[in-house]
Amino acid sequence: MQFTENQVIEILKKVVHPNTGKDIVSMELVKDLKVKEKSIAFTLTFPTFNDPLKSSLKKASLQALQSQLGEDISIDIELSSAVKITPKKQREILPGVKNIVAVASGKGGVGKSTVAANLAVAFAQAGFNTGLIDADIFGPSIPKMLDAEKERPFVKKVDDKDMIIPVERYGVKILSIGFFVDPADATVWRGPMASNALKQLMTDALWGDLDYMFIDLPPGTSDIHLTLVQSVPVTGAVIVSTPQAVALADVIKGINMFRNKNINVPVLGLIENMAWFTPDELPDKKYYIFGKDGCKNLARDYDLPLLGQIPIVESIRESGDTGKPSVLVKNSVSEAFKHIAENLNLQVIKRNADINPTEKVEITKTRKDFIKHNKM
Numbered sequence: 249m250q251f252t253e254n255q256v257i258e259i260l261k262k263v264v265h266p267n268t269g270k271d272i273v274s275m276e277l278v279k280d281l282k283v284k285e286k287s288i289a290f291t292l293t294f295p296t297f298n299d300p301l302k303s304s305l306k307k308a309s310l311q312a313l314q315s316q317l318g319e320d321i322s323i324d325i326e327l328s329s330a331v332k333i334t335p336k337k338q339r340e341i342l343p344g345v346k347n348i349v350a351v352a353s354g355k356g357g358v359g360k361s362t363v364a365a366n367l368a369v370a371f372a373q374a375g376f377n378t379g380l381i382d383a384d385i386f387g388p389s390i391p392k393m394l395d396a397e398k399e400r401p402f403v404k405k406v407d408d409k410d411m412i413i414p415v416e417r418y419g420v421k422i423l424s425i426g427f428f429v430d431p432a433d434a435t436v437w438r439g440p441m442a443s444n445a446l447k448q449l450m451t452d453a454l455w456g457d458l459d460y461m462f463i464d465l466p467p468g469t470s471d472i473h474l475t476l477v478q479s480v481p482v483t484g485a486v487i488v489s490t491p492q493a494v495a496l497a498d499v500i501k502g503i504n505m506f507r508n509k510n511i512n513v514p515v516l517g518l519i520e521n522m523a524w525f526t527p528d529e530l531p532d533k534k535y536y537i538f539g540k541d542g543c544k545n546l547a548r549d550y551d552l553p554l555l556g557q558i559p560i561v562e563s564i565r566e567s568g569d570t571g572k573p574s575v576l577v578k579n580s581v582s583e584a585f586k587h588i589a590e591n592l593n594l595q596v597i598k599r600n601a602d603i604n605p606t607e608k609v610e611i612t613k614t615r616k617d618f619i620k621h622n623k624m
Contacts, residue, residue: 251317253283259316263308265301272305279328287322288313294328295597302327341450341480344457345379347596349516350476350485352506354498356387356467359521360488362568363558363588364464365393366575370589372419373575376459379414381449382424383476384466385442391426394418395571401427404454412453418573421458423449443475450479468498469505474609477511481606484516484599486555486592491520491542499543503550511609516595517553518543519588525560534559553595556588 260278261271272278272292281290292306306325313323342348351367353360361384368380382390391397394417401423402413414421425445455461463482466472476482485506489499499518506513520543524534537560547554558564561581567574575585 250285251283253281255317256281256283256288256313259312260309263305263312265305267301272309277305286320287324288317289324289326291326291328295594341447342455342458342461344455345461345480346458347460347483347600348463348480349460349592349596350463350465350473350482350506350513351488352465352473352485352502353467353488354500354502355489355495358467358488358490358495359558359564360467361389361393361464362564363488363519363521363585364462365390365568366573366585367589367592368420368422368460368462369394369418369573370575370586371460371462371593374589374593377457378419379421379455379458379461380423381446381461381463382422382426383446383449383463383472385425385445385472386466388424388426389568390422390424390464392571393568393573394420394422396422397426397571399427401453406454410452412449414453414455418576421455423453425449440471443471446472446475447479469501473505477513477609479608481608482513483596483606484514486516486519488519488521489543489546490522490538491536491540491544492538493542495538496542496546499546500550503552513606514599514603515550515552516592516599517555518547519555520544520557522560523557553591555591555595556584558584558588 257273257278261273263272264270265272265275265277268275277292277294279291279293282288292302292309294302306327309325310323314321351360351364361382364380368378372378380390380394382388384390391399396415396417399415401415403410404413405411412423414423415427416422463476465476485502487499487502489495503515505511506515520541522538523543524536524540526532526534543557544554546552558581561574563577563579564574564581567577575582575589
């Protein structure tokens with residue numbers, strides 16, 4: 249039986265993704281279609297980490313084609329994930345890192361580091377090569393949150409230069425200034441010293457090839473933020489906040505900083521932490537202690553995605569204190585973090601498909617404005 253590529257596409261249009269209600273062709277999941285005399289080959293490319301319907305959609309596609317074209321034809325369907333993250337050229341700093349995502353907050357105490365740690369682990373669990381730099385130089389908390397307080401990174405000689413080997417926890421490569429200072433000592437450094445520390449964590453370590461590097465930034469807008477955008481082209485930023493009006497006022501400053509025409513780092517979305525509290529004895533009740541839908545409304549006003557909402561749950565605090573991220577325990581909290589991670593991955597895919605790679609920023613000595621250069 250002879251058949252054409254158009255016939256195959258029309259048949260595949262009848263295969264519908266249950267979660268979206270759209271067919272796999274209009275969703276652009278069908279890639280690299282090859283039709284020969286008695287053979288069909290294509291790839292089903294999914295945008296999410298581990299779409300639970302991958303296998304069933306492959307089976308449905310196979311059945312649809314066989315029912316229309318006969319069972320004697322050869323059908324080869326591969327499964328893949330679409331992560332369009334290949335840089336245009338190698339950069340000097342973090343050359344093997346495909347996506348650099350800054351995790352920021354307008355103010356302290358909103359759970360930014362908790363979110364950064366759980367996101368990094370969620371991405372690693374999903375099969376991505378993941379790194380995490382604790383750039384909160386004055387208040388490093390990632391070592392404690394990932395049960396690595398007692399770790400001290402090894403140093404390896406590479407081309408006559410001492411290079412740091414990142415600590416690995418839960419599949420994530422991590423570095424923090426907390427590994428190199430006494431936890432009981434205050435880090436009393438001027439801005440340039442803190443900036444140089446961040447540069448060293450990026451340049452003097454053997455990070456290797458990573459799909460994602462998360463940078464846990466200090467609260468607010470500071471020298472550290474400028475050092476980051478000067479040093480590497482940041483793929484995008486996510487901003488963590490509580491729904492409280494006081495916190496949201498500082499979020500706006502963060503959005504405007506990243507969107508500044510001279511910095512121009514895409515804001516990939518907002519994450520609302522401490523969204524509500526549900527007592528164990530009243531599982532259907534939500535108490536909006538810090539206000540309701542603050543980040544959701546702000547995301548709408550600034551045309552940004554709301555990546556997800558995380559409730560106030562005691563286990564999140566306990567997980568951070570014991571160094572075992574909440575995302576590792578199978579419950580509603582871990583599902584919330586995984587949902588946010590999946591949404592973030594989708595935003596990165598969309599950003600890389602629709603927007604040119606970010607350009608590194610330089611502040612000249614003769615002018616106070618920013619000049620972009622070294623396009624990736």
